[in-house]
Amino acid sequence: MAILIRPVVEDDLEKVGQLYSKVYTSKDFDKFTPAVSIEYIAWIYRRCPELAFVAVDGQKIVGGYLAAIKPWFNGPHVVDGEIFVDNDYRRQGIGLRLTQTLLLQAKEKFGASEVEALAFTDEVGPEFSSVRWHEKNGRHIIKELVLVEGSIEETLVIIDQRIKRTSTQS
Numbered sequence: 001m002a003i004l005i006r007p008v009v010e011d012d013l014e015k016v017g018q019l020y021s022k023v024y025t026s027k028d029f030d031k032f033t034p035a036v037s038i039e040y041i042a043w044i045y046r047r048c049p050e051l052a053f054v055a056v057d058g059q060k061i062v063g064g065y066l067a068a069i070k071p072w073f074n075g076p077h078v079v080d081g082e083i084f085v086d087n088d089y090r091r092q093g094i095g096l097r098l099t100q101t102l103l104l105q106a107k108e109k110f111g112a113s114e115v116e117a118l119a120f121t122d123e124v125g126p127e128f129s130s131v132r133w134h135e136k137n138g139r140h141i142i143k144e145l146v147l148v149e150g151s152i153e154e155t156l157v158i159i160d161q162r163i164k165r166t167s168t169q170s
């Protein structure tokens with residue numbers, strides 16, 4: 001059966017979330033449960049419903065790409081996207097078709113000029129590594145930027161200590 005790319009509708013969110021959970025569950029990682037994934041996908045979708053597409057094989061959702069738009073100094077950027085294709089349907093061009101559809105829509109509807117993405121490097125292993133895929137599609141790695149994340153609990157403890165130290169110094 002031919003694979004179609006179409007916009008996401010509210011009724012799809014549960015199935016799209018279930019697919020996201022399936023894609024991001026491996027033998028070593030099972031934190032994106034269906035419930036968490038459905039909530040996450042619904043959040044992305046509701047931020048920008050115009051930039052949300054699925055690939056369908058008949059009634060079955062086999063891929064998705066959902067993203068948002070941010071205003072930036074050189075024009076609107078497509079940001080915070082999630083693209084994922086069912087393992088059984090990979091390497092058939094579905095990811096490319098989802099990307100093409102979403103970026104054309106972003107350009108036409110929002111005048112978007114650039115697309116940004118967070119991608120796992122090869123260090124994560126072949127299952128989740130996607131940086132090469134982005135590179136093949138003309139994206140560039142910005143070596144000057146790194147992802148910084150931390151526990152709020154730990155950050156608050158450290159910040160508290162640093163504030164106290166600063167105030168005793170002045």
Ligand SMILES: CC(C)(COP(=O)(O)OP(=O)(O)OC[C@H]1O[C@@H](n2cnc3c(N)ncnc32)[C@H](O)[C@@H]1OP(=O)(O)O)[C@@H](O)C(=O)NCCC(=O)NCCS
Nearest residue numbers: 083084085090091092093094095096118119128130132133
């Ligand atoms: C990345 C992903 C969306 C690609 O979807 P896909 O439908 O398999 O990709 P396509 O078939 O459209 O890709 C076509 C081209 O990309 C290549 N490609 C596909 N997945 C790749 C990967 N993970 N790394 C490197 N190249 C990849 C194909 O070989 C093909 O290139 P070629 O024409 O030179 O042979 C899919 O592998 C996926 O869902 N991965 C897990 C989730 C993920 O990593 N998402 C991205 C997070 S930023």
